[in-house]
Amino acid sequence: MNSNQTIIDFENVYVNYGMTTVLENINLKINKGENWVILGPNGSGKSTLMKLFSHDLYPNTQYRFKKEIFGKDRWDIFELKKHLGIISNGLQSRFSGFSPAQSAYDIVLSGYYSSLGVYRHHCFSDEHLQKVKEVMEFLEISKLKDKQFAQMSSGEQRRCLIARSLIHNPEAFILDEPTTGLDIKAQHSFINMLQKLSQNACIILVTHDVTEIFPQITHAALIYNRTIYKQGKKEDILNSANLSEIFEADIDLEHENGRYYIKSIK
Numbered sequence: 227m228n229s230n231q232t233i234i235d236f237e238n239v240y241v242n243y244g245m246t247t248v249l250e251n252i253n254l255k256i257n258k259g260e261n262w263v264i265l266g267p268n269g270s271g272k273s274t275l276m277k278l279f280s281h282d283l284y285p286n287t288q289y290r291f292k293k294e295i296f297g298k299d300r301w302d303i304f305e306l307k308k309h310l311g312i313i314s315n316g317l318q319s320r321f322s323g324f325s326p327a328q329s330a331y332d333i334v335l336s337g338y339y340s341s342l343g344v345y346r347h348h349c350f351s352d353e354h355l356q357k358v359k360e361v362m363e364f365l366e367i368s369k370l371k372d373k374q375f376a377q378m379s380s381g382e383q384r385r386c387l388i389a390r391s392l393i394h395n396p397e398a399f400i401l402d403e404p405t406t407g408l409d410i411k412a413q414h415s416f417i418n419m420l421q422k423l424s425q426n427a428c429i430i431l432v433t434h435d436v437t438e439i440f441p442q443i444t445h446a447a448l449i450y451n452r453t454i455y456k457q458g459k460k461e462d463i464l465n466s467a468n469l470s471e472i473f474e475a476d477i478d479l480e481h482e483n484g485r486y487y488i489k490s491i492k
């Protein structure tokens with residue numbers, strides 16, 4: 227696509243909700259070949275930042291800013307979503323509300339129309355159907371094929387939505403708190419799946435939970451006080467001092483085999 231292979235290129239971005247500024251002076255550059263974690267406490271502005279990536283929000287135009295996704299500042303939202311797989315609780319809720327009875331298979335297939343399920347007027351080729359089979363096998367959800375969305379576990383629903391966005395082979399995935407509500411085993415297998423996904427696409431993981439960070443993550447951005455407190459290679463960023471600062475507690479962060487955990491907190 228763009229020659230320099232930049233996925234996200236933001237400079238001096240501000241976001242307001244009404245009179246309240248929730249993000250200020252956001253400078254962030256994410257390149258192809260990198261996997262990022264965007265880490266910050268509850269309410270720090272992570273989901274707001276994610277909505278800027280997905281074009282669901284627009285920056286405050288009082289400031290001069292740069293906001294490019296894949297090297298472009300304007301996008302048709304349907305076109306953008308073919309390049310950027312976006313998985314959020316909001317998306318999951320929309321499917322629960324509007325398409326509870328659609329099967330996993332139809333939901334994955336609906337990726338072709340970016341719709342909330344398959345409808346009578348939709349037509350699909352054999353290639354489309356074959357692709358659905360492939361992505362469901364890749365994410366190991368073939369057995370969910372006939373299961374209705376409302377009857378799936380939260381982890382199954384998220385896998386199903388990831389499969390739906392894989393239809394277009396997106397260059398990047400953005401996932402907002404993707405393991406929230408999953409039990410230990412479901413979280414473990416979900417993280418394994420993200421690792422597999424990272425073989426073919428850039429992963430941007432938005433979370434408050436350091437245990438979600440997996441070895442293939444290369445970079446980290448810490449959100450604190452309405453802005454990016456620090457960003458860079460994860461080795462330089464993910465440490466006790468920085469985490470203590472953004473979570474406003476005395477945190478002892480440890481890591482082993484590329485996985486992080488909180489050893490103590492005071």
Ligand code: ADP
Pocket residue numbers: 243248266267268269270271272273274275
């Ligand atoms: P996070 O995802 O890190 O928990 P959010 O981006 O959801 O944080 O929220 C950042 C701040 O913006 C919070 O103070 C939150 O209360 C506020 N906020 C989020 N959404 C809205 C909205 N639609 N209207 C007004 N304030 C909002």
Ligand code: MG
Pocket residue numbers: 272273274402403
């Ligand atoms: Mg959030």
